[in-house]
Amino acid sequence: MANPSLLILAGDGIGPEVMAEVKKIIGWLGDKRGLVFDVSEDLVGGAAYDAHGVPLTDETMAKAQAVDAVLLGAVGGPKYDTLDFAVKPERGLLRLRKEMDLYANLRPAQCFDALADFSSLKRDVVAGLDIMIVRELTSGVYFGEPRGIFTEGNERVGINTQRYTESQIARVARSAFELAKRRGNKVTSVEKANVMESGILWREVVQKIRDEDYPEIALNHMYADNCAMQLVRTPKQFDVILTDNLFGDILSDCAAMLTGSLGMLPSASLGAPMANGRPKAMYEPVHGSAPDIAGQGKANPIATILSFAMALRYSFDQGDEATRIEAAIEKVLADGIRTADLMGPDGGVPVTTSGMGDHIVAALDASL
Numbered sequence: 001m002a003n004p005s006l007l008i009l010a011g012d013g014i015g016p017e018v019m020a021e022v023k024k025i026i027g028w029l030g031d032k033r034g035l036v037f038d039v040s041e042d043l044v045g046g047a048a049y050d051a052h053g054v055p056l057t058d059e060t061m062a063k064a065q066a067v068d069a070v071l072l073g074a075v076g077g078p079k080y081d082t083l084d085f086a087v088k089p090e091r092g093l094l095r096l097r098k099e100m101d102l103y104a105n106l107r108p109a110q111c112f113d114a115l116a117d118f119s120s121l122k123r124d125v126v127a128g129l130d131i132m133i134v135r136e137l138t139s140g141v142y143f144g145e146p147r148g149i150f151t152e153g154n155e156r157v158g159i160n161t162q163r164y165t166e167s168q169i170a171r172v173a174r175s176a177f178e179l180a181k182r183r184g185n186k187v188t189s190v191e192k193a194n195v196m197e198s199g200i201l202w203r204e205v206v207q208k209i210r211d212e213d214y215p216e217i218a219l220n221h222m223y224a225d226n227c228a229m230q231l232v233r234t235p236k237q238f239d240v241i242l243t244d245n246l247f248g249d250i251l252s253d254c255a256a257m258l259t260g261s262l263g264m265l266p267s268a269s270l271g272a273p274m275a276n277g278r279p280k281a282m283y284e285p286v287h288g289s290a291p292d293i294a295g296q297g298k299a300n301p302i303a304t305i306l307s308f309a310m311a312l313r314y315s316f317d318q319g320d321e322a323t324r325i326e327a328a329i330e331k332v333l334a335d336g337i338r339t340a341d342l343m344g345p346d347g348g349v350p351v352t353t354s355g356m357g358d359h360i361v362a363a364l365d366a367s368l
């Protein structure tokens with residue numbers, strides 16, 4: 001059988017630096033676990049613009065469509081700020097998301113014990129937290145028509161339209177239920193059915209899919225404003241939160257920050273199942289290209305390593321290896337190993353980007 005295939009698009013700024021540490025882990029899995037990937041690499045963002053005059057070539061797009069998963073670093077930087085909108089680095093990322101039709105955005109909020117004091121909430125509220133937010137990514141109010149700024153009588157009016165079809169709701173709901181099966185079997189569906197018709201439809205469709213196809217999953221419904229409150233009050237009540245594009249945008253940032261540094265946050269964007277049954281998928285850290293620290297060995301590679309761990313779990317059926325990597329990270333953090341962004345008042349052992357990768361590989365070795 002062919003090896004699983006992975007396209008690495010490291011991008012700009014700290015992208016290549018953090019990706020170098022992921023490559024160490026990929027190498028380790030091949031050497032020590034016999035898990036070999038067919039890895040290809042290509043350019044995206046400013047790096048692709050410099051080489052080809054576009055932020056993503058058709059050839060790279062075709063490669064992304066053909067592999068089992070894409071792993072992306074970050075794009076952008078001050079050098080490209082004055083470029084035309086059509087060739088800005090971010091357009092490469094948007095093209096990937098659009099053409100792969102990645103409609104389910106997964107944002108975990110997981111609190112490593114050693115970093116619980118980084119949260120603005122009390123330790124006992126966040127320690128051990130493990131939530132997954134599934135945000136619908138390609139529809140809703142950011143895309144609905146009509147939209148624009150129009151003139152009505154003597155004044156202007158700004159209009160955006162919240163619009164969801166049953167099938168758009170159904171496919172992201174299925175992504176959330178499938179995820180819940182691999183986690184705690186619990187989904188909280190979030191909308192504003194009290195004041196929005198799109199919310200009423202959302203609730204009906206999600207409930208119907210659960211009743212027909214996922215009876216083993218516990219489903220509850222919550223209004224978005226209440227969910228925001230609950231997230232900062234008792235976040236551990238949640239397992240999978242399923243929500244639309246707008247509410248998901250806000251709630252996922254809120255939940256992510258429960259856990260501390262931007263350098264720790266992974267994400268995945270999933271689309272429809274491919275012929276092999278795996279979803280189309282792109283994995284990437286939440287952070288950007290961090291031009292302020294690029295090239296200095298200061299970037300924290302953990303967000304990108306955790307994104308790769310998500311790929312192992314959701315694209316490659318290697319949940320045990322994903323758990324092994326997460327445990328290695330937990331161990332390294334518990335030992336006080338810290339990149340600059342994780343340095344707290346209690347100090348720690350300062351390491352570079354590469355040093356953090358080496359420590360994680362050593363912890364993986366120790367796990368055998």
Ligand code: NAD
Nearest residue numbers: 074075076077262263287288289290291292293299300341
């Ligand atoms: P950013 O996420 O790049 O950086 C914000 C702050 O967090 C910076 O101080 C940075 O040093 C720090 N930081 C980020 N990642 C870190 C890491 N792994 N380790 C340690 N510190 C880290 O956001 P920004 O500064 O607003 O944007 C910089 C560039 O990145 C812009 O061109 C922006 O358009 C782009 N961007 C890209 C993506 C993406 O590729 N998905 C996302 C956001 C921003």
